[in-house]
Each structure stands twice: as structure tokens, then as C-alpha cells.
Amino acid sequence: MIVPITGKVSYSITLDPTVWIFDDRKILLNEAFSKKVEETEEMDDLEKISERFNREVLETKMNRPPVNKSISKLEGEEILKNSYVMPLHDFITNAEIKADAKNATFITDSEEDVTVTLPELEDGYFLFSLNGKPLREDGPVHYFYKNGSNKDNPVKNIKKIVIN
Template identity: 35%
Template sequence: MADIITVTGAVSHRITIDPSVWIFDDRKIDLAHFTGDLDEVQDDVPAYLKGTGAQWDKELKEGSLPPSESRSMIKERKALIGDYAMRLSWFLDNAQPDPTAVSLKLHREEGEPITLPLSQARRAILQFSKDGKPIRENGPVLLYLPDMWKQKESPIDRIVSFELI
């Protein structure tokens, strides 16, 4: 099983993604509260950056304080017991697909590759954590499309790379 997933093909930037560090990303989706509706998940990167910028400005003006122990401990404990995912679209956007790209081929460690229309792949989520631990068996990520999540279908597993075609 590969721990790093590559994004290649018809892209401006070939990238590698490491799901083991996503636990620290504020954009992660808590699957305990996820219904499969991607509209409920904030996909607004400018809002994320605006919040980060506001915090930066505040710390420049007022100085920074160390995190309170109780708040940070609660967040750390929650991260160690939850199931989390990230939207695939964030990584596809970073790779900057060519305008000619229409499909995403999922290369898997075992089994035939799966090809999805790019519009459908953009709505996928990648589960990277189960019970607060990286997904080792069948991982490092499990791909769910919104309908798969809603209908509790088995995810696409054993993904080693994404290729835009």
C-alpha cells in the first residue's frame, strides 16, 4: 500500500498528497456529522483565507497568546477518535487541470482503474481517518461520491494515484 498519492496527467502541476497530515487541516470534514450533502461543507477557500488573515491581523495588533490547554486538549482528543475526510476538489484545483481534461482515472493497487467524469470526481470526498487513525487496510484513502455516502455503499479503495485525462 502506498502512503502518498500522486496527481498526474493533464495538469499544470503534478502533485503528491500525503493523507497522514490532513488531520491538522481545518478544512477536514467530520464524518460523524456529514450527511453526504456537499453544500453543507464549506468549499469557500477565500472564506478560509479571510479567517486566517483576520487571525493574523489580530495577532499583529494584540500579540499572540499560547493556546489554552483545555481547548487544545479537547481538539486533540477529538481528532484522535473521529472519522475524517477531505474534498478531492481542493487537490484537483491545486494541480490545475488542463481545460481539455474531462475525466479522472483512479489507479488502484489491486483491480482495474476506475474512470469518473471530472465533474463527478470534483464532488468526491476522501476519507483518511477512521477512529482517529490513518486508514492502513485498503487505504490510504477511501473515496466516496455523495450518493455512495448517502446510500452507505462501499467506497473505492486502494487508490495509489489520480490521473486527469
């Protein structure tokens, strides 16, 4: 259930979609392809930076350890019902793709691997939870273009990403 990112990267990264259900960056599948999400992503980034600064500076001054936000019972029940995607931008940025790289290839269990451009990869989404459950049969992740053009036919059975 892991997806390594290898190839022309400074840092090979292993993605573990099973823990993304607790990640604040996840987006509801039915909201992922709306313009509203793009606007809120920009605000969310600014808010996250602000919160991190406040937590590190203010809580350190007060000698309090940082506290993770806990999930309420209602939020936990919603998580177990909904389908979620994860934006790939942060993971691709952390891998530090080398300057001579041109594309990314999804290595799949099917006969054909799928190649996308680096901007398409960075702007895309991985579906990792369908109706609150991990994608065991045709997963661990499905790839969607940010514009939703393959919403009805995502790339499935992705086992590895090779930057080439």
C-alpha cells in the same frame, strides 16, 4: 501513504493524507453526506477568507507574527476517536486541470482501476482516518461520491489519480 495527481494537469501534486488530521478542512465521516455540511462549507470558505485577510493585514500592521490555532487536549482525544473525510475541491483546483481533460482514473492495488468524471472527482471526498487511525490495510485513502451513493462500497486502495 501518498497519492500523486498526474496526467493532464499544470501542476502534478502529491497528497499526503497522514497530515490531514491537522487540517481544518476535514469533515466528520458521519456528517459528510448531509445538506448541513454543504451550507457550512460555503460559510466556512467566507470565514476563512475573512480570517486570512484579518490575519495578514491586521497582524502585519501590528508587527506580530501569525499564530496557529493549537489543539486542546479534548480536541486531540476526539481526533483519535473519529473518522474523517477530506473534500477534494481545493486539491483539484490547485493542480489546474487542463481544458482538454475529461475524466480521472483512480489507480488502485486491485485488478480494476476506477474512472470518474472531473466534476465527481472535484466534489468527492477522501476517507483518510477511520476511528482515528490511518487506512493502512486498504488505503491510504477511500473515495466517496459527494451524494454518498457509494457510502457502503467506496473505491479503496487508491495509490494514484491520473487526469485523462
